[in-house]
Amino acid sequence: MRPVGPLITEEDRASDRAGLLGRNVERTLMRLAAEGAHTSVVRLPCVHGEGDRFTLPRLIALARRHERSAFAGDGSNRIPAVHHADAARVFVGAVERAVPGARYDAVAEEGVPFRAIAEAIGAGLGVPTESTRGLATLRAFGTFTPYATSDRPASSALTREQLGWEPTGPGVLEDLQRAEYFEG
DSSP, rough: OOOOOOOTTTTTTTOOHHHHHHHHHHHHHHHHHHOOOOEEEEEEEEEESSSSOSHHHHHEEEEEEETTTEEETSSOOOOEEEEHHHHHHHHHHHHHHHTTTOOOOOOOEEEEEHHHHHHHHHHHHHEEEEETTTHHHHHGGGGGGHHHOOOBBBOOOHHHHHHHHHOOOOOOHHTTTTTTGOOO
C-alpha cells in the first residue's frame, strides 16, 4: 500500500473520511455561518494523551485480543495526530479569534505511518507486529478497518497562521512510549 491520500487542508470541505455525522455537522455550521451566525469548525485527527479513551486504546485492545499488532499492506498509509492539550488550545483560539465560517484543523503531525503506530503498540504490549491483507485486515481491525487502511494526511498551516497556534505536546509515537497506554 503506497500513500495515495491527498493532503487535507482547512480549505477542504468535510469529506467521506469525516463520516456522515461529521459531514452533516460541518455543513450545518457552514450554512449557519453563511446566514450570519458566528460559527466555525474545529476538525480533530487522532487525539492522544493522558486519559485517551478512543483511537489508540482501541487499537491497543485489538492488538491485545489478537496477540499481535497489525497494519494493512506495507503500513505506509498515514494518519494525522495531535496531543489533547494542543487540540484544546485550538478550541480556545477558535472561540477567541475565529472567523465565521472558518475551518480549523487541529493537526500537530500531518501523517504518521500506520506501521509505525502498530510497531509502537506491538513494542508496548510485547507482541509481534505484522502486515495483513484482505480478510485478515478485516479480522484484525473489524469496524476500525476503514481507519486502519485509509491514507489521510492533513495540514494545519492555515490554523497555525490564523490562530497563532503552535503545537508543543509530544507526538503520537512518543506518547505511545508511556506505560499507561498498556496497563489493564
